[in-house]
Amino acid sequence: MPFNTALTRKLGISIPVVQGGMQWVGYSELAAAVSNAGGLGILTALTQPTPEDLRKEIRKCRSMTKKPFGVNLTLLPALVPPDYGAYAQVIIEEGVKIVETAGNNPGPVIAQLKQAGTTILHKCTTIRHAKSAVKLGVDFLSIDGFECAGHVGEHDITNFILLSRARQELGGIPFIASGGFADGQGLAAALSLGAEGINMGTRFMCTIEAPIHLKVKEAIVNAQETDTALVMRRWKNTTRLFANQVTREAIKVEKESTSGEFSEIAPFVSGKRGRQVFLNGDVDFGVWTAGQVIGLIHDIPTCAELLTRIEKEALESMKKTESLWVEGISSKL
Ligand code: NAD
Known part of the structure; x- marks a missing residue:
């Protein structure tokens, strides 16, 4: 371990x-x-x-x-x-x-x-x-x-x-x-x-x-780190979403609403609607959350493959850092 x-x-x-x-x-x-x-x-x-x-x-x-x-x-x-x-x-x-x-x-x-x-x-x-x-x-x-x-x-x-x-x-x-x-x-x-x-x-x-749905996973693989957007700052509940059609519509409502009532944006950001994206694979059906990290994701592994790879990469990365020291870290400490 x-x-x-x-x-x-x-x-x-x-x-x-x-x-x-x-x-x-x-x-x-x-x-x-x-x-x-x-x-x-x-x-x-x-x-x-x-x-x-x-x-x-x-x-x-x-x-x-x-x-x-x-x-x-x-x-x-x-x-x-x-x-x-x-x-x-x-x-x-x-x-x-x-x-x-x-x-x-x-x-x-x-x-x-x-x-x-x-x-x-x-x-x-x-x-x-x-x-x-x-x-x-x-x-x-x-x-x-x-x-x-x-x-x-x-x-x-x-x-x-x-x-x-x-x-x-x-x-x-x-x-x-x-x-x-x-x-x-x-x-x-x-x-x-x-x-x-x-x-x-x-x-x-x-x-x-x-x-x-597989289509959501494929959308993540094809996305870049610039493909997210922030919504709901006006209501102090800022949320980072995948920048799709509905997200853009929500942003427009947020900017243009004169009443400032949350009910104006609610139909766009509703979780119920976003959930359908994961079921039907239509990535523009509703809003769904994604981090900027989508720019770093290029495949769809099993969880075991992913965690094994992460463990290996982390160890290699830490070894590489140590190798940058001419005399080795332990002799310096
Ligand atoms: P929902 O349909 O109830 O609401 C949609 C979005 O609008 C959510 O982001 C919610 O926080 C926000 N919202 C609702 N009423 C608001 C108000 N009056 N002012 C400001 N913002 C408002 O959301 P949902 O998808 O059914 O999720 C239910 C709950 O779970 C929400 O509280 C949501 O924030 C939360 N949530 C949890 C996770 C998690 O990882 N556990 C992830 C996303 C959302």
Whole structure:
């Protein structure tokens, strides 16, 4: 087992790669495949219409892997606000011991989960929010740079700054790096900056096991890093989306709306509509999230192939760095 980080030790995984929560993607097929390949697979709670459906999905995932897996619970504005406490209760009752939280006012849900002994990875896009989460007792921060897919926050700080700020400011609370990661070189860089591992979302969408239409995966392979766009800043819920036709229409509404009512943009950004993209393969049917990392994704491997490759690339990258020292790093330390 080549990796021994705070993340691999605490979660009981062999490769320090977490599959982040992804609405309409984080089903058991993907989570189990990632866990079986040595990373941490994650079910996305709100992808299940009710807490009882989440219970069934957790049981299904458990039948597909003997390895640890987690559940993502994201607390952001929603067109139909979910009962977060009820989802958290199911997670506890089903004995899931790892949860990725994200979003606004996570205090009550984190308290509920911590009381049950859950390990929490909390995702945030600023150091201020990371520090608040530390006070709430989270075990790991997932530091989410501006490169990321989905909810990028309102401060636009990329990971080169954010990760080093986390290293400087979080008083040794372990963190992982999220946003912009797709390969082992990225993992090695994150470890260098002080992270204990990485979180990947978009890269896992483009795997054989991701339960979404092949045409979406092909669109990711064909895309470049310039093919994403930001929407919903006006409502302080900025989201990075794949730059398709509906995204462009949403941006136009955002710019031109005189009322500033969210209801004007809602039909364009609706998750229900975006979900159809993953089912019918029409990449212009609705909005769907993608990170700038789409420019780094050129194939559709299995999760096992991907994680094996990432492990190999990271080790080669770290060896290469060491070889740049004439006398070898260990003799310098
Ligand atoms: P949805 O159809 O409820 O909403 C569509 C988008 O509009 C979402 O990005 C949502 O945050 C945003 N939104 C809704 N009402 C808003 C308001 N009043 N002001 C500002 N923004 C608003 O979204 P969905 O796809 O059904 O997702 C349900 C929930 O899951 C949302 O809170 C969403 O943000 C969240 N989510 C989670 C993940 C994840 O990885 N776990 C990924 C994407 C979205």
